[in-house]
Amino acid sequence: xxxxxxxxxxxxxxxxxxxxxxxxxxxxxxxxxxxxxxxxxxxxxxxxxxxxxxxxxxxxxxxxxxxxxxxxxxxxxxxxxxxxxxxxxxxxxxxxxxxxxxxxxxxxxxxxxxxxxxxxxxxxxxxxxxxxxxxxxxxxxxxxxxxxxxxxxxxxxxxxxxxxxxxxxxxxxxxxxxxxxxxxxxxxxxxxxxxxxxxxxxxxxxxxxxxxxxxxxxxxxxxxxxxxxxxxxxxxxxxxxxxxxxxxxxxxxxxxxxx
Numbered sequence: 419x420x421x422x423x424x425x426x427x428x429x430x431x432x433x434x435x436x437x438x439x440x441x442x443x444x445x446x447x448x449x450x451x452x453x454x455x456x457x458x459x460x461x462x463x464x465x466x467x468x469x470x471x472x473x474x475x476x477x478x479x480x481x482x483x484x485x486x487x488x489x490x491x492x493x494x495x496x497x498x499x500x501x502x503x504x505x506x507x508x509x510x511x512x513x514x515x516x517x518x519x520x521x522x523x524x525x526x527x528x529x530x531x532x533x534x535x536x537x538x539x540x541x542x543x544x545x546x547x548x549x550x551x552x553x554x555x556x557x558x559x560x561x562x563x564x565x566x567x568x569x570x571x572x573x574x575x576x577x578x579x580x581x582x583x584x585x586x587x588x589x590x591x592x593x594x595x596x597x598x599x600x601x602x603x604x605x606x607x608x609x610x611x612x613x614x615x616x617x618x619x620x621x622x623x624x625x626x627x628x629x630x631x632x633x634x635x636x637x638x639x640x641x642x643x644x645x646x647x648x649x650x651x652x653x654x655x656x657x658x659x660x661x662x663x664x665x666x667x668x669x670x671x672x673x674x675x676x677x
Contacts, residue, residue: 429624429628436620437617441613444613447609451605455601456577456595459598460577463578463592467580467590468581470511470589471583474495474583477584478585492585499522507566508566508567509593510523510566511589511591514587517535518534518550519531519534521587539562539573540562540573541561541562545559545563552578552579553580553581558577558578558579560578560595562574565594574594574596575595576592576593577594577595578592579592
């Protein structure tokens with residue numbers, strides 16, 4: 419099959435294969451980058467939630483020992499975590515009852531006491547219901563939510579993690595992941611620019627190499643036709659080349675001298 423394809427087309431096919439390989443490699447690298455960034459965010463919020471869950475277990479142990487009443491332990495725990503911040507002070511903690519009533523919200527205390535079981539984000543996701551369901555699986559869920567310091571009507575994607583506290587409330591935190599998309603788009607833009615540069619280099623190199631080979635072969639073919647027709651005096655170009663084309667040119671010279 420390949421023997422029926424001209425050399426110029428073969429070089430073009432080779433460049434196309436290299437381009438496809440580059441696109442596949444870049445795509446895999448970009449998706450790996452995105453997954454790595456998301457896993458990093460997951461590890462961060464899971465670790466901080468588990469740490470505070472251990473603190474809650476400590477308070478509950480004091481209830482069992484009779485040192486504290488149950489409500490005292492609950493109040494003390496929420497008081498200690500309500501001022502906690504991370505991720506540039508935009509990461510905070512929240513807690514809900516299993517029926518969806520807010521009992522602690524570090525970023526918006528006005529939500530405390532409100533029933534939020536049926537609250538939805540603009541995508542239609544039932545935030546609290548998804549949180550409750552998440553505690554039965556891996557603990558992670560996503561939704562759209564306002565970011566502290568930003569306009570209230572501007573929502574950002576948020577990745578959250580929740581666990582059930584010893585007294586039954588659902589406690590968790592979240593981290594905004596719009597920066598993941600920003601980093602992904604930046605990396606994608608860089609990859610596209612690099613790919614375009616490589617493609618241009620491949621195409622120009624392929625054209626130059628193809629023209630060099632096909633032009634020389636065309637000249638040789640023409641001289642061989644002239645020799646076959648009895649013209650033995652014309653110059654045979656390419657004898658000084660060190661590649662296969664040069665070998666062919668020198669072979670044609672030897673053929674002419676023996677004719």
